[in-house]
Amino acid sequence: MSQTVTESHTDGQIGSASDLHLAAFRFMLWARLLDEKFATLYRAGKIHGGVFLGRGQEALSAAIGVHLNKTDVFAPLIRDAAGRLAFGEPIIDAVRTYMGSALGPMRGRDGNVHRGKPQDGYLPMISHLGAMISVVNGVLFARRMKGIKGIVGAACLGEGATSTGAFHEALNQAAVEKLPLVLVVANNQFSYSTPNDRQFACADLAHKAVGYGVEAHSVAGNDFAACMEVVGRAVARARAGHGPQLVVADLLRLCGHGEHDDAGYIPPDMKNSPLGRDCMKLAEEFLLKKKFTDAAQIAVWRSEAVREIEDAVAQVQREPAPDPFAENWTALATENLSEGRE
Amino acid sequence: MSITYLEAIREAQAHALRDDPRVFIYGQDVGAFGGAFKATKNLQKEFPGRVLDSPISEDAMVGLAVGAAIEGMRPIIEMQFADFSTVGFNQIVNQASTLFWRTNVPCPITVRLPFGGTSGSGPFHSQCIEAIYAHYPGLVVLTPATVEDAYSMLLGAVAVNDPVIFCEHKFLYYHLKAEKLPSEALPIGKARIAREGRDLTIVTYSAMVHEALVAATELATEGWEIEVVDLRSIKPLDTDTVMASVARTGRLLCVGEAWPWGGVTAEVIARVTSEGYGLLDAPPQRLNAKDTPVPYHPNLWAAHRPTSRSVAAAARNLLRT
Structure with a gap:
């Protein structure tokens, strides 16, 4: 049985570059405001466990999200709220997962950024960095066996993940199989607190691509227009059959690793350098300069986003928490092979 | 005619490949070479495109299997030796074993582990590590002792909708023989x-x-x-x-x-x-x-x-x- 994916995706329907930029910007805006709400809820003690923000990485994240079709595969990392929304995640799913709602996609069994719907090609990360890449490979590999064409799979990581064995094994595997994988590395200068000079010794992470026999793309990760262009090109190259694409985006995380972390290890000089410029601000400047939109419209979007987020949080706060007595406490799909059930 | 434990494993895989188009085999040297122990001998020829050599990357092998399982396939991963599965341990115990519980999407993968001691094999080609896998929730761990069980339990493993660690004993590969393959078997999980x-x-x-x-x-x-x-x-x-x-x-x-x-x-x-x-x-x-x-x-x-x-x-x- 051979299938060809012909379904057009959001950006295809929108048509022009300015519309695609506007769509991406709106996802960035929604993501920034959603993250801020999570930070507020965290400080108010309303969220169990950690909160991880994408502040400063929204342009890169939205760029990958808007260039994927609904029939593509996406394995986001912790700072990809924008990309998740662009890939089609409803705000309510993010809120439910952070707040542990029984009605969320993870049903309170997993939380915060560990969310997804594998059946929709949206893969929920495990915490082990680099481990999602080969899973994306597997989905792409299986679809190729089924004769499905024209799809890509994106996996997002930070520069720290490039030091793992899983990264090496999976990128090499994708290259050997010539899979349509787009590997997006957000080089945000610190893996938790570890600076790049303690993480890797190559001059540029993009150089790694040569060793794997894959194509590389470098971009200033806080430059919205550049991210849209470069990520768009990488996705198009993968979709056209040119094999895995490595995108390395240099940027700075404008927050701690999580909300528990004050990021005191980031030197002020770096924050004040071009690397430290906020991608939201740059994106807004770009859209206004190009006259793609105006400040009044952005203000309307902002208030729409705030209302949607507040509504979602209010709804989830009324929803039931998971009930331990209603759990079946089995980790197997084959229930009769489960041990220890009462 | 007699059939060995190893041949039973080969036959079970041929049977699974024949019966179910979702099954494929992925592992080191499993293709044209037929595997280090010949457990996949001639299968690539019989089932083109479905018996594939992998790089020496146990982590990525299992990760790929999980992705393929999400996509509805039923991959069989051959670890060359059980001892090497520790390199893929993370994907087995954190990715494969948690997937269903976290997402309600089953993860039907079979990981074959040629395990156990044979004379002269030494510290890294002899290990019995079934208990480590059994410790983790979300995995089924099988240890067939007979030719009949090697065959029927491997078929059962591929049919189970969960990750199965299939421990096949290398000492039994050639030592154990049966007259014919079984047509029925005890259910999985029964002693x-x-x-x-x-x-x-x-x-x-x-x-x-x-x-x-x-x-x-x-x-x-x-x-x-x-x-x-x-x-x-x-x-x-x-x-x-x-x-x-x-x-x-x-x-x-x-x-x-x-x-x-x-x-x-x-x-x-x-x-x-x-x-x-x-x-x-x-x-x-x-x-x-x-x-x-x-x-x-x-x-x-x-x-x-x-x-x-x-x-x-x-x-x-x-x-x-």
Whole structure:
């Protein structure tokens, strides 16, 4: 049985570059405001466990999200709220997962950024960095066996993940199989607190691509227009059959690793350098300069986003928490092979 | 015509590939070469595009299988040796085993682990690491001891909608033969009484079943009737069959080729002691490999793991208690 994916995706329907930029910007805006709400809820003690923000990485994240079709595969990392929304995640799913709602996609069994719907090609990360890449490979590999064409799979990581064995094994595997994988590395200068000079010794992470026999793309990760262009090109190259694409985006995380972390290890000089410029601000400047939109419209979007987020949080706060007595406490799909059930 | 344990594994894979278009095999040297042990001999020729060589990347092999399973496939991963599966451990115990519980999407992958000692194989080609996998929720761990079980349980593993760690014993690959392949089998998760007796129960699995059976034959000449329980599956563990046997004999000896600390033998004794203390006429005993890496030289190896002689000696001690 051979299938060809012909379904057009959001950006295809929108048509022009300015519309695609506007769509991406709106996802960035929604993501920034959603993250801020999570930070507020965290400080108010309303969220169990950690909160991880994408502040400063929204342009890169939205760029990958808007260039994927609904029939593509996406394995986001912790700072990809924008990309998740662009890939089609409803705000309510993010809120439910952070707040542990029984009605969320993870049903309170997993939380915060560990969310997804594998059946929709949206893969929920495990915490082990680099481990999602080969899973994306597997989905792409299986679809190729089924004769499905024209799809890509994106996996997002930070520069720290490039030091793992899983990264090496999976990128090499994708290259050997010539899979349509787009590997997006957000080089945000610190893996938790570890600076790049303690993480890797190559001059540029993009150089790694040569060793794997894959194509590389470098971009200033806080430059919205550049991210849209470069990520768009990488996705198009993968979709056209040119094999895995490595995108390395240099940027700075404008927050701690999580909300528990004050990021005191980031030197002020770096924050004040071009690397430290906020991608939201740059994106807004770009859209206004190009006259793609105006400040009044952005203000309307902002208030729409705030209302949607507040509504979602209010709804989830009324929803039931998971009930331990209603759990079946089995980790197997084959229930009769489960041990220890009462 | 006779068929070996290894050939049964090959035949089960051919059967699965033939019956189910979702099945494919991925592993090191499994393609044209037919695998390090020839468990996939000629399968690539018979099933083009579905038996594929992987790079030497156990982590990525298992990760790929999980992705393919999400996509509705039923991959079989061949680890060249069980010992090397530790490189793919993270993907097995954190990715594959948690997927269904977290997302409600099943992860039907079979990871074949050629395991256990053979003479001269040394520390890194001999290990029995089934207990490590059994420790994690979300995995099924199978340890067939016979040609018939190697065949039917591998078919069953591929059919199960969960990740299965299929421990196939390398010592049995060529040593064990059957007249024909079975047409029916005990369900997965059920233990088997390999030999009936009334004086003492030996609970064991995989290659140690055969050491226990030889010991039982030897003890029969001394007038003892030993019952041997072949667990077949160590997770789930068929506690009911074990308990029923101990109820008949009152004495329990657990035998495992794996290291002693926290393993299958410890688990069986813990269950029988806590749930069936009153059934026991003597303290339960166990016999495992010594707590060192598996030695290379045959003299050392033969002393490192339990053998029919050491099993018989342990049983005699327990019968005198």
